[in-house]
Amino acid sequence: MKLNQNSISRRGFLQGAAVASLAMGAGLYGCSSANGSGEDDSAPAQAAPSVWDIEELGEPAETLTADVCVVGGGGTGMAASIQAKQLGLDVLLIEKHSQLGGSFSGTEGMFAIGTQWQKDAGIELNKDDLLVKAVEFHHYVASQELYKAFFDKSASNIEWCESLGIKFAEVRAMGASDPCWHVYEGAPAPGAQFVENMIKAVEKHEIRTEFELSGKKLLTNEDGSVAGLLAARADGTVVQIDCPAVIVGTGGFSNNMGLVEELGNNPDLVAAMLDNGRTGDGIKMVKAAGGAMVSSPGTLMTGGPSVIGTSFGVSEAFACGVQPAIWLNERAQRYVREDMFERNFSYAGQSSAQQKRVLSFVNQALVDRFESGEGALVGVGTHILKGTQMPNLSRELESLIEMGIVAKGDTVEDLAAQFDLDGNALRATLDRYNEMCANGRDEDMFKPAEFMIAMEEGPYYLMDCYVSYLTTVGGVKVNPNAEVLRDDSSVIPGLYAGGCDAGGLYGDTYNVYVAPGSQAAWCIYTGRVAAEQAAAYIA
Structure with a gap:
């Protein structure tokens, strides 16, 4: 598994959980001192550093x-x-x-x-x-x-x-x-x-x-x-x-979360994949030289719910998380048709980025299907094609369970408790979803009937996600x-x-x-x- 991002997860990692592949970026803002720091409180206030500032450089050698x-x-x-x-x-x-x-x-x-x-x-x-x-x-x-x-x-x-x-x-x-x-x-x-x-x-x-x-x-x-x-x-x-x-x-x-936030994005929900050196150096020096910015400089190439600790093109758990099962927000409610990753991954990302929290829900039957049965319901780029099996999926999920990123439970109430969700709301969402599966029509989000697969029995998996983006x-x-x-x-x-x-x-x-x-x-x-x-x- 590989995660290249400049910010810690908004939940588990802030509480001290560790992911070996998580790359933390250095803070962009200086720390200010409160009273008792030894500084003269009567001194003129110093302007807070800007994310657009260019570091001081010495004389050329x-x-x-x-x-x-x-x-x-x-x-x-x-x-x-x-x-x-x-x-x-x-x-x-x-x-x-x-x-x-x-x-x-x-x-x-x-x-x-x-x-x-x-x-x-x-x-x-x-x-x-x-x-x-x-x-x-x-x-x-x-x-x-x-x-x-x-x-x-x-x-x-x-x-x-x-x-x-x-x-x-x-x-x-x-x-x-x-x-x-x-x-x-x-x-x-x-x-x-x-x-x-x-x-x-x-x-x-x-x-x-x-x-x-x-x-x-x-x-x-x-x-x-x-x-x-x-x-x-x-x-x-x-x-x-x-x-x-x-x-x-x-x-x-x-990878410059200061600029990502400055330009209108939620740093607690979004995270970058791929190379970790994209810190805006070029844009900053062009702007400092008088270059203008376009009207949408903060556009991210988002791609939908991404299981924390995984990366596109590498992890089968990532591919599992974007399959068209059930995507949930902080209220344990669906928010978009879950086949949107295949139809238009940018729309999947945009809809996910409007939530306060993003999670992906599957049951054991679907995990078995992905791992050793009919395979993926939808393709994930050139990495996993539709119908491709994911033989390492259970192993990856178990590793993520140990890290506290994925929860597994025999009941949805147990699952909800592990991630501080409303158990009644999660039960209502699942019951409604299974009812629509039985009727062959998604009357809430209008996901095609071929992806309406009931999840009547556990064990169930709940995957904590961020909204990944490949680039700005x-x-x-x-x-x-x-x-x-x-x-x-x-x-x-x-x-x-x-x-x-x-x-x-x-x-x-x-x-x-x-x-x-x-x-x-x-x-x-x-x-x-x-x-x-x-x-x-x-x-």
Whole structure:
């Protein structure tokens, strides 16, 4: 099991329970002293630190030069670096970790329309119709200008990736979407295979790379154009990088819970998966240099109830928790049709994020089915397909029971008591659910009859969940050239942002319903376009 998140669970872990795989992030706020601290109470009050503050940096101990510095070695940064090198630029790629890839290994495929894959499969989609569908999905909060440029280049994105040695397995729909999701080879972990091939392409192009070096602060000329940036090595050494162009692709701010909360999310309910280094460094330094933020910068790619201590693509207990059995809130009541994870995982996440608490309920009969019977009722990405058995499920559940994350009981009343729920309310919910199963119709949430499976007998399992998100998908405002814009819509010369640092493609919800894999494709698109524009700017 693997859990990468920056905050402790709002319940058990706050009371001292331990999960070996839980990664706790350092606090973003300083501690203030009360009376008796030895401080002079008459002294002027100090302003509380802001989550947007950039740490104080010392004088540079060394200087590097390049035509363009790419900040961040994930999907966006690797794409930008390769494209820039292909265009003849002297590229310096800096990465805060000791290896490339970032969270892109968590992707499974990317959106595109008009590809040879679709033509060979006889798939005919109208790009303009899909574009309108996308901006309507986002209530016209998203930029139609960005969508048009992005969609127009999406097919060439696939071709460019293939030219680097990336292999795709198929094109298909995800849930209720149109068939425009191009899945990489390498299931059940296709993202890892994609990243491995991209790293080989970086090495083949002999791109100069500095590891364990984090971009911190942009340097500008008197006219506001980019002059370079300051970066910090793992040992604190400050490095000045002189360059006329900077491409920022640091992966968003998923692991910076201060920013997550600042931008309108509940830190007690949501938690990030994947890489733990996405602390908003790129967005913060762009904002400090005058870059504007889009109207929905705090958008999370949520995915529904996720059993605490588990991770998507790794744990069978995670897959069990999102199966269409019963999802409950703090009142032990259902709140959405539970097949929503398969139909539209973003909607599953959004509905879950509106609750105060999220839990998943199954009985032993369903566990047996998942483990050794007919298998999963619905698929979970490329990790577990519909009908796939989960042979390790009981072992994982027992481990989670020991940690206090999963409760098991012969009666629902016993179960409710273990998690401080109203036993009468839980009994009423289950009785109502079983009644509707017998009638073959979900009259409350309208879940399809095929998923209405009665749970008349125990033992029962109750899984404590958080609302997981794979990444943030909002950030600084850019134009279709990936150029960073100020509040007055003017361009900051020489500054580009891409991937999860660049906003404008979404409203308050990731649009898997319309364009599955759009964020992965957006990373490649913005990385490439930023490199093209940087080359033109430098020339």
